[in-house]
Amino acid sequence: MPPLCAPDENLSCFGCCPPIRPRHYDPLDFVGSLRRELMDNRESFGKAPLQAKPIIGYHCWALGFLDSSNGRAGCLLHPSRHGGKDLRGLVDYGGKCRRESCGAARVFDRLPVEGQAFWLPLVRGLNPFYFSSRRANPLFHILPWGACLLERLRHDAVGRGWSVTELLYWRPFLVHPDWWPKAHRYLFHLALEQPGAFGGTSEAVEGLAREILEGIGRLEAIQDLGSPAPSGKLIWTHQASEPPAFLDFLRLALEIERVDPARLPPARKAMEGLSREIAARRAPGEGRLRPWKVV
Ligand code: SF4
Ligand code: SF4
Structure with missing residues (x-):
C-alpha cells in the first residue's frame, strides 16, 4: 500500500510543506x-x-x-x-x-x-x-492511537461485521477531544485488556480508563519514578527501553519527564495490577461493562 501522503489515486497530502512552518500552521x-x-x-x-x-x-x-x-x-x-x-x-x-x-x-x-x-x-x-489539514482529516487524530490498539479494534469490528463508521459510532473515544491518543493509548490498552472490556460499551471502557488513571496517580511505584534510586541515575523518559506507549503515557499524561530506569518495570507491573483490581471491582450489574445493545 502507498504511504498516507498519497494513499490512492484520489487522495494527497501536503501537510508538511514547507518543512519549516509554525506548529499550528494548517x-x-x-x-x-x-x-x-x-x-x-x-x-x-x-x-x-x-x-x-x-x-x-x-x-x-x-x-x-x-x-x-x-x-x-x-x-x-x-x-x-x-x-x-x-x-x-x-x-x-x-x-x-x-x-x-x-x-x-x-x-x-x-x-x-x-x-x-x-x-x-x-x-x-x-x-x-x-x-492535509490536522483539524479536518480524522486520520490525523485516529492513527496516533497506534497500530497495535487500532488493529485490536479493527479485528473486533470485523468480527462483529462493522464498517469503520460503525466502529467509530460504538467507540467514540477514538475521536473524542477529551482523549489525547498519543498520551492515552497505553491507558486504553490497560482498560481493553480486562475481561469483558471488549464486550462493553465505549462508556464502560472510558469509565474504566478514567478510574485507572485516577488510581495510577496514587500508586507509590509511580510517585517514586523520578527519585534517583536504586540505580542512582535519572534519564529522560523517552530514552528508556520500555514500550513507547508506556513511556508516552508517563511523559505526556503524567508529565514525568525524567525517570530512574530501574524503577520502570515495577511501575508497569503495579499499573497492570491496579487495572485488574479496578476491573474486578466493577460488577457487571453496575451496567459499566454491560454488553453491546445491538441496533
Ligand atoms: S503531514 Fe501529510 S505529507 Fe506530511 S508525512 Fe504526514 S501524511 Fe505525509
Ligand atoms: S516543501 Fe519540499 S516537499 Fe514540499 S513541495 Fe517544496 S520541495 Fe517539495
Missing part, C-alpha cells in the same frame, strides 16, 4: 490563496529550465496541483514524477523535505494492508486541503 486556513498559488506553481513548472530557488516564507515554488483537474496536490520535484530522480535538492530545505514524516504516516506504514484499507473510507472524498 493549510485549511489559507485555502483561497493556496489554491491560486498551487495553480500558478503547476502552470509555471517546467516552462523554464529548472534551477535552484529558495522557499520564501511558507511558500514553496514546487508545491502545486499534480494534475490538470486540480484534484491532487503535492511536490512537483518528487522522484515519483521524475522517473525516480529526486529533485527536491533544488529548494534550500531539500534534505529536510526528504526526511519529513508525521506520526500518523508512520503508524499508517505499520498497519497491515487490510488495516490501512479499513480506515481509509473515513477520508474518501476529501480534497487535498481537507486531507
